[in-house]
Amino acid sequence: MSVSNITATHPAAFLLVGIPGLEHLHIWISIPFCFAYTLALLGNCTLLFIIRSDAALHEPMYLFLAMLAAIDLVLSSTTLPKMLAIFWFRDRKINFYACLVQMFFLHSFSIMESAVLLAMAFDRYVAICKPLHYTTVLTRDLITKIGMAAVARAVTLMTPLPFLLRRFHYCRGPVIAHCYCEHMAVVRLACGDTRFNNTYGIALAMFIVVLDLLFVILSYIFILQAVLQLASKEARYKAFGTCVSHIGAILSTYTPVVISSIMHCVAHTVAPHVHILLAIFYLLFPPMINPIIYGVKTKQIRDHVLSLFRRKDV
Numbered sequence: 001m002s003v004s005n006i007t008a009t010h011p012a013a014f015l016l017v018g019i020p021g022l023e024h025l026h027i028w029i030s031i032p033f034c035f036a037y038t039l040a041l042l043g044n045c046t047l048l049f050i051i052r053s054d055a056a057l058h059e060p061m062y063l064f065l066a067m068l069a070a071i072d073l074v075l076s077s078t079t080l081p082k083m084l085a086i087f088w089f090r091d092r093k094i095n096f097y098a099c100l101v102q103m104f105f106l107h108s109f110s111i112m113e114s115a116v117l118l119a120m121a122f123d124r125y126v127a128i129c130k131p132l133h134y135t136t137v138l139t140r141d142l143i144t145k146i147g148m149a150a151v152a153r154a155v156t157l158m159t160p161l162p163f164l165l166r167r168f169h170y171c172r173g174p175v176i177a178h179c180y181c182e183h184m185a186v187v188r189l190a191c192g193d194t195r196f197n198n199t200y201g202i203a204l205a206m207f208i209v210v211l212d213l214l215f216v217i218l219s220y221i222f223i224l225q226a227v228l229q230l231a232s233k234e235a236r237y238k239a240f241g242t243c244v245s246h247i248g249a250i251l252s253t254y255t256p257v258v259i260s261s262i263m264h265c266v267a268h269t270v271a272p273h274v275h276i277l278l279a280i281f282y283l284l285f286p287p288m289i290n291p292i293i294y295g296v297k298t299k300q301i302r303d304h305v306l307s308l309f310r311r312k313d314v
Helices: 023-053 060-089 096-129 131-137 140-158 160-166 183-187 195-228 233-241 244-265 272-297 299-313
Strands: 013-016 093-095
Touching (some): 023 060, 023 299, 093 096, 096 131, 096 160, 096 183, 096 244, 140 160, 195 244, 244 272, 272 299
Antiparallel strands (some): 013 093
C-alpha cells in the first residue's frame, strides 16, 4: 500500500530502547560517555572563548576552528543529554516532533561538520600552495560566505526528511531500537512505500562523505606536492606541521564513518549493539578529541590554555 493511500498517523511519542541487548550495562556504559561529553563541553567552550577573546586569533584557520567547535557542541548536545537520561533514569519517551527535531539537528550538523573540515582543507591548501595570496583569497567576507553555504547546504538537504516522515503511518509500533532518533531507525517503523526515504538517506550520506572526502584528499595531494618542493627539511617540516591538527580532526571524524559503512556491508555478521556503539562513538569522539588535538598541536592555543591555568595558580 502506498503512502498516498493511507492516512498519515503517528504516535504521540516514540520509545528509545538505548542499546539493544546491553540494557543491563547501561549504567556502566554511561560513565565513559558522560566523561567524554564533559570533556567535549569543556574543550570546545574553551576553544571558543580563547578564539573570541584574542584578536590575534581572528585569522581564517582559527575562525574555521571556531565553527568546528560550535558544530561539535551542538552535535554532541543534541543526543547525549537524552541518551544519559535513558541510561540513568530510563526516561525513554521522546515526543514525536522532538524526535524529528533531534534527527534534523543531528544529521544537519553532521553535514555542516563535513563542510567545515573541507573548508579547513582549503585553508591549508591556500596557506601552503598560495602563501602570497592567503590574505587576499581568504577574506572575512569569503569565510562568512563559506559558513553560510555550509549551513544552507545542510538545511536544504535535510529539510525534506522530517516532512516525509510525517506522512507515514507507524504501524510497527513506537519503539526505536536506538539511543536517539536516527533517520533510518525511524523509517523502519513506518508502513507504506519507504523506498524514497531509504534511497534518499543512503544516497545523501554517500554523497556528502564521498564528495567532501574526495576534495579533502585532493587538497592534500596538492599540499604534499608543494611541501616536497620546499628546499630545506626544516621548511618542509614546518609547513606540514601546520596541517597535523587538521589531519587529526579529519581522521577522528571520517574513520568511524568508514568503519560504520564497512560494518553495514557485513551487517548480517555484526550484532546490532555494535552498530549503535559505533554510531555513538562517531557522535562523541570528534567533539571530545578535536579540542585536545588543536590544544596540543597549535602553539597559540596551547599558550592561551597554559596562561589561563597560570592565572588560576596566581
